[in-house]
Amino acid sequence: MATKLVSSYNEPAIGGLIVAEVIKSTNPIEISWGQETSITFSNRTLICVTNNDVLRALARDAPKYQLYGKTPIERTQIDHWLTYTLSMEKDPADELMYLNKCLAPLTFLVANHLTIADLAVFNELFSCYEELKAVGIPVHVQRFYDLISAQPAVKNVLQGIPKEAKLGKRGTTTRGGSAEKTTERKQEGKFVDLPGAEMGKVVVRFPPEASGYLHIGHAKAALLNQYYQQAFQGKLIMRFDDTNPAKENVHFEKVILED
Structure with missing residues (x-):
């Protein structure tokens, strides 16, 4: 008996539908739409509260598709996400900031x-x-x-979503509130910490001046500089030839200005 998947019109299980598309050649699944999401295996039905179910x-x-990973470590990492x-x-x-940092490499x-x-x-991103x-x-x-959107299985699922399905999970009030909150956070990070900063034009330098031997304060400064460089998609210059205070002279002031 084929597995049956019912996807809710109100909160479509897009991720689940994509999995069904990926495995359909070996695990046939009957897809239908209704008021709540559920899966039926051999006459036993599971009501799915979230897409993750x-x-x-x-x-x-x-x-065989290893969609849930192939080792205990991979499965634990998947559970984390x-x-x-x-x-x-x-x-x-x-x-999103956390996700962006994790995806960088x-x-x-x-x-x-x-x-x-x-x-x-x-x-979640699609919704x-x-x-x-x-x-x-x-x-x-x-x-x-963009990478996930370009997968053949994803394209097939997105093209087959019925018009009755509501692709946005949040109501109008929540959407507006979320957008407003995010915007405020972004402006706070941009204009309070770095007044006048522009995307792509921020240059940060480590160390900022001759300041003696390297210590924990330098590590904090390096991480802070890296944060601003990534946040504004700018440039981070790392120098290790001017940490000796004996070299704190006009020459190194010029180097700092050149950087």
């Missing part, structure tokens, strides 16, 4: 291939993409979103 159930039913998605609506600005979130961690995060786009999506998050 669908992801876990289908990934476990098709282990599934939990992370539950907090994305509460504070999107902070959550990565293509996929956990393994070197698509997993339900990627689909869980994509599901409120226009709101996030209005306030600015970090570069690595956008790259990740």
Whole structure:
């Protein structure tokens, strides 16, 4: 008996539908739409409260695709990202910043291939993409979103969503509130900490002046400089030839100005 997946019109399980598309060649799934999301395996029905429930159930039913990872460590990391998605609506600005930092050196979130961690995060990004786009999506998050969107299974699912489905999970009031909150956070970071800073034009330097031997304060300064460089997509210059106070002279003042 084929597995049956019912997706809610009000909160479509986009990630779950994508998994169903990925595994359909070996695990046939009957897709339908209704008032609540559920999965039926051999006459036993699971009511799915979130998209993550669908992801876990289908990934476990098709282990050959390794969508839930192939090692205990990978599965634990995937669980982390599934939990992370539950907090994305509460504070999107902070959550996107965290996601962006994690994605900087990565293509996929956990393994070197698509997993339900990627689909869980994509599901949340897709559900409120226009709101996030209005306030600015970090570069690595956008790259990740474009990558997942380009997957054949994802394209097929998105093209097949019925017109009756509501693609935005949040109501009008929540959307406006979230967008306003995110905008305020962004302005606070830009104009209070770095007045007049412009994207792509910020240059930070470590160390800022001759200040003796390296110590914990330098580590803090380096991390702070890196934060501003990444936040404003600017330039970070690292120099280690002027930390000796004996060299604190006009020559090094010129070097600082040149940097």
